[in-house]
Amino acid sequence: MWIAIEKDTKLSLTRQIYIEIRKMIIEGTLTSGQKLPSTRQLSKELGISRNTALEVYNQMIAEGYLEARQGSGTIVSSGLQELKIPISELCNSKKESSSNNDTNIIDFCSGIPALELFPRKDWTKLYTQVCNNLPNEAYGYCDPCGVWELREAIAQYLLRSRGISCDPRRIMITSGSTQGLSLISTLLQKQNKKVLVENPSHPGLLKVIASTGCVIETIPADNQGLDTNLLSSTRDVSFVYTTPSHQYPLGSILSIQRRLSLVNFASENNCYIIEDDYDSEFRYEGQPISSLYELNPKHVIYIGSFSKILSPAIRLGFILLPEKLLLDYKTLKNYTDVHTEALTQYALASFIRTGQLEKHIWKMKKHYSRNRTHMLAELSKQFPDGFEILGHATGLHMVVHFHNVTFTTQLVEELANQDVLIYPIEHYLVGTKQDHGNEILMGYSHLSFPNITKGIQILRNVIGT
Amino acid sequence: MWIAIEKDTKLSLTRQIYIEIRKMIIEGTLTSGQKLPSTRQLSKELGISRNTALEVYNQMIAEGYLEARQGSGTIVSSGLQELKIPISELCNSKKESSSNNDTNIIDFCSGIPALELFPRKDWTKLYTQVCNNLPNEAYGYCDPCGVWELREAIAQYLLRSRGISCDPRRIMITSGSTQGLSLISTLLQKQNKKVLVENPSHPGLLKVIASTGCVIETIPADNQGLDTNLLSSTRDVSFVYTTPSHQYPLGSILSIQRRLSLVNFASENNCYIIEDDYDSEFRYEGQPISSLYELNPKHVIYIGSFSKILSPAIRLGFILLPEKLLLDYKTLKNYTDVHTEALTQYALASFIRTGQLEKHIWKMKKHYSRNRTHMLAELSKQFPDGFEILGHATGLHMVVHFHNVTFTTQLVEELANQDVLIYPIEHYLVGTKQDHGNEILMGYSHLSFPNITKGIQILRNVIGT
Numbered sequence: 001m002w003i004a005i006e007k008d009t010k011l012s013l014t015r016q017i018y019i020e021i022r023k024m025i026i027e028g029t030l031t032s033g034q035k036l037p038s039t040r041q042l043s044k045e046l047g048i049s050r051n052t053a054l055e056v057y058n059q060m061i062a063e064g065y066l067e068a069r070q071g072s073g074t075i076v077s078s079g080l081q082e083l084k085i086p087i088s089e090l091c092n093s094k095k096e097s098s099s100n101n102d103t104n105i106i107d108f109c110s111g112i113p114a115l116e117l118f119p120r121k122d123w124t125k126l127y128t129q130v131c132n133n134l135p136n137e138a139y140g141y142c143d144p145c146g147v148w149e150l151r152e153a154i155a156q157y158l159l160r161s162r163g164i165s166c167d168p169r170r171i172m173i174t175s176g177s178t179q180g181l182s183l184i185s186t187l188l189q190k191q192n193k194k195v196l197v198e199n200p201s202h203p204g205l206l207k208v209i210a211s212t213g214c215v216i217e218t219i220p221a222d223n224q225g226l227d228t229n230l231l232s233s234t235r236d237v238s239f240v241y242t243t244p245s246h247q248y249p250l251g252s253i254l255s256i257q258r259r260l261s262l263v264n265f266a267s268e269n270n271c272y273i274i275e276d277d278y279d280s281e282f283r284y285e286g287q288p289i290s291s292l293y294e295l296n297p298k299h300v301i302y303i304g305s306f307s308k309i310l311s312p313a314i315r316l317g318f319i320l321l322p323e324k325l326l327l328d329y330k331t332l333k334n335y336t337d338v339h340t341e342a343l344t345q346y347a348l349a350s351f352i353r354t355g356q357l358e359k360h361i362w363k364m365k366k367h368y369s370r371n372r373t374h375m376l377a378e379l380s381k382q383f384p385d386g387f388e389i390l391g392h393a394t395g396l397h398m399v400v401h402f403h404n405v406t407f408t409t410q411l412v413e414e415l416a417n418q419d420v421l422i423y424p425i426e427h428y429l430v431g432t433k434q435d436h437g438n439e440i441l442m443g444y445s446h447l448s449f450p451n452i453t454k455g456i457q458i459l460r461n462v463i464g465t
Numbered sequence: 466m467w468i469a470i471e472k473d474t475k476l477s478l479t480r481q482i483y484i485e486i487r488k489m490i491i492e493g494t495l496t497s498g499q500k501l502p503s504t505r506q507l508s509k510e511l512g513i514s515r516n517t518a519l520e521v522y523n524q525m526i527a528e529g530y531l532e533a534r535q536g537s538g539t540i541v542s543s544g545l546q547e548l549k550i551p552i553s554e555l556c557n558s559k560k561e562s563s564s565n566n567d568t569n570i571i572d573f574c575s576g577i578p579a580l581e582l583f584p585r586k587d588w589t590k591l592y593t594q595v596c597n598n599l600p601n602e603a604y605g606y607c608d609p610c611g612v613w614e615l616r617e618a619i620a621q622y623l624l625r626s627r628g629i630s631c632d633p634r635r636i637m638i639t640s641g642s643t644q645g646l647s648l649i650s651t652l653l654q655k656q657n658k659k660v661l662v663e664n665p666s667h668p669g670l671l672k673v674i675a676s677t678g679c680v681i682e683t684i685p686a687d688n689q690g691l692d693t694n695l696l697s698s699t700r701d702v703s704f705v706y707t708t709p710s711h712q713y714p715l716g717s718i719l720s721i722q723r724r725l726s727l728v729n730f731a732s733e734n735n736c737y738i739i740e741d742d743y744d745s746e747f748r749y750e751g752q753p754i755s756s757l758y759e760l761n762p763k764h765v766i767y768i769g770s771f772s773k774i775l776s777p778a779i780r781l782g783f784i785l786l787p788e789k790l791l792l793d794y795k796t797l798k799n800y801t802d803v804h805t806e807a808l809t810q811y812a813l814a815s816f817i818r819t820g821q822l823e824k825h826i827w828k829m830k831k832h833y834s835r836n837r838t839h840m841l842a843e844l845s846k847q848f849p850d851g852f853e854i855l856g857h858a859t860g861l862h863m864v865v866h867f868h869n870v871t872f873t874t875q876l877v878e879e880l881a882n883q884d885v886l887i888y889p890i891e892h893y894l895v896g897t898k899q900d901h902g903n904e905i906l907m908g909y910s911h912l913s914f915p916n917i918t919k920g921i922q923i924l925r926n927v928i929g930t
Binding site: 010011015062063064077079080113116118120123124125128132136139140141142160163175179182207208211253256259260285289290295307311312313314315316336337338339340342343344392 | 542577604643724750801857
């Protein structure tokens with residue numbers, strides 16, 4: 001029996017011979033009932049040890065390819081249906097072309113924190129300390145609701161930073177806010193019920209909601225947030241998705257009149273409000289806006305995330321759920337991924353408890369505030385009296401209204417050709433046209449001063465005078 | 466205006482006053498148009514600084530509760546619809562009663578690794594090294610398919626340990642194998658198509674599949690695994706879920722004849738096979754059983770997990786996907802949770818690359834093998850000639866057939882009263898009764914020698930002679 005043995009391979013000798021014999025059986029070179037050489041013969045023939053030969057045969061007997069017959073040695077098993085498809089071939093391992101990492105591009109996108117400021121040293125030190133002190137059980141399966149220490153730390157953090165008082169039992173840890181939104185949508189998705197979302201809105205998040213089977217209807221948002229006057233005639237609502245602290249992308253704050261209308265609408269129609277509070281930590285004037293949740297904890301589901309305030313890579317977020325939904329949620333989360341990664345949860349709990357999170361947010365806020373100020377100064381320099389800022393001074397982006405400029409596809413492309421990416425507000429609109437042609441979203445959180453300057457210069461040049 | 470100020474609270478002065486005034490507005494103590502004391506007055510009245518008073522008013526003006534009227538000072542806004550539901554009260558924060566942590570209980574469950582052997586020092590050292598050397602972008606959003614370094618490390622590991630050759634581009638990192646199964650079920654779930662699963666099977670995993678809307682039919686498994694003879698008449702199949710290397714819970718290996726039938730069935734019916742390879746690393750005799758995947762990579766989806774070989778807490782698993790499903794999978798994963806926690810992925814990639822994973826598996830295998838041997842010795846001592854072991858010597862549990870003992874609900878309860886938990890195979894059966902009344906699953910991976918001894922003694926005592 002001829003079997004080629006290669007020495008420069010990662011496969012063991014046993015494995016190589018096994019693969020070759022199996023190939024012969026599958027391809028029909030060796031047929032049912034056919035006798036194989038004895039292990040003594042095979043070892044001589046191939047110049048391998050008798051043990052290796054024995055190991056191969058035993059393995060193939062265990063798997064049923066071969067049979068050991070008393071007196072007649074080892075034979076190919078009967079009933080091996082001929083394989084009609086070719087055995088897999090070794091594919092070339094080549095890295096996929098990843099997304100554009102061209103560092104020359106100035107991308108005015110929103111929502112990317114200043115990644116270079118991630119507190120690596122403090123974080124890994126804490127992670128090490130925490131992991132070395134955990135009880136053994138912590139390395140096993142954990143509660144689908146999340147690590148208790150983190151839920152408690154978040155409850156205290158919410159009280160300090162947002163004035164939200166809530167029971168940690170209502171705090172569910174999710175793998176980022178996207179998972180929170182996805183699970184809630186799955187939970188609340190019902191036939192003949194619809195989901196209302198703000199328009200404009202984050203297109204990705206609408207897809208998250210739609211991908212769970214929800215039927216979406218939009219409600220326009222303006223400089224006071226979601227227009228609740230347009231809700232009155234709406235019935236059969238499962239939930240309303242809104243960003244009341246900083247409308248995405250417009251940046252408006254939901255007015256208190258509308259807040260009260262909205263929570264009452266939820267009570268009257270027995271539906272839920274999802275309050276996505278994605279960036280209210282970074283408010284550069286005054287205190288954070290109070291939450292909708294406080295006004296109606298039975299009908300408001302609050303979503304928070306650590307992607308913007310710490311890092312998207314750690315995938316940690318949370319939701320505050322009404323008591324009524326807790327059990328169904330827990331079951332769903334359990335069947336989705338059992339629970340969110342636990343060691344990172346323990347580390348974050350400690351990061352919050354020791355006050356490091358708030359210290360970090362404070363540092364980031366100063367950084368973003370400087371970037372924002374720089375962007376405003378550069379805009380004033382390049383477009384004196386030619387623009388206006390919409391929305392409130394919060395978050396990682398601003399919306400800029402340019403007098404006398406319409407952001408056509410052609411203009412956006414021309415800028416992209418010069419390595420500047422901008423985001424017209426019209427891209428965030430669903431269906432019906434609203435009057436946002438002169439407005440773009442401009443993220444500043446992740447950009448350097450020189451890039452902000454250069455990007456706005458190019459914007460100026462391309463727009464012309 | 467009377468506002469009680471507490472000193473021993475976590476809330477800032479500003480926040481306390483804000484909450485009290487808001488409460489008066491919402492409860493109607495202060496009504497629309499009503500004038501508030503000037504900030505000078507308020508500061509005197511409450512003994513607070515003028516700045517604090519100003520801060521509260523500015524905040525409430527920003528949120529729309531109050532309005533500043535030139536000449537007439539600060540008034541309560543009009544149009545504040547009266548809130549019809551009470552403001553949330555501070556709930557008591559009390560830890561939920563967690564699952565039974567009574568250390569006196571001897572639980573013969575399956576699937577819990579020896580958590581005390583988790584390589585804490587090595588793991589945290591690697592995590593720290595890796596995190597400190599990552600490029601900044603690694604702290605941002607990552608590829609929904611997973612961290613490239615980990616996908617490459619897994620491809621090499623699979624080749625070394627399982628003889629599986631595959632392109633890393635086909636390896637998708639999931640948050641544990643449960644998420645892998647859940648996402649695939651969602652992807653392949655189609656109206657008028659059914660999912661075939663082995664019977665007996667893991668009840669939790671069946672629920673994962675069913676929770677995505679799949680309609681499940683069962684196919685009996687015996688001492689050669691899934692009985693593929695019963696497949697022939699079946700049509701309209703979306704996928705078949707199977708554990709060919711170590712049938713769960715029976716422990717049988719899918720025979721080669723059935724392997725070939727199964728992959729041909731998939732080709733002929735254009736359906737998929739999900740190969741759940743949950744514990745084949747821990748095979749105590751011979752080499753690991755070859756994968757179904759190798760026989761038909763276009764129709765077999767291979768699921769692997771690091772829960773059993775490292776820790777369930779880190780929630781890392783992976784799936785090998787046919788080319789055809791890659792794009793849809795990526796979209797679905799993106800809308801589910803964007804991606805799996807990335808820093809842990811980088812750490813695991815390094816853990817594999819440096820050979821530490823295989824060293825750890827080797828250590829665990831010796832540990833489990835000793836536990837298994839001890840359990841067999843204790844069973845022989847307590848039940849000489851009274852039992853038989855089913856299935857192959859693999860994994861974290863064995864199935865024991867006791868001659869002349871039927872594991873009734875009463876018997877299981879009696880044992881539980883004596884702090885011993887056992888798992889009759891009948892609990893893993895769906896619908897139709899098969900003859901497994903004398904059999905129980907006995908996990909040994911997480912138990913100490915004394916507990917194995919004691920548990921089997923109690924089993925002996927309760928069963929009687």
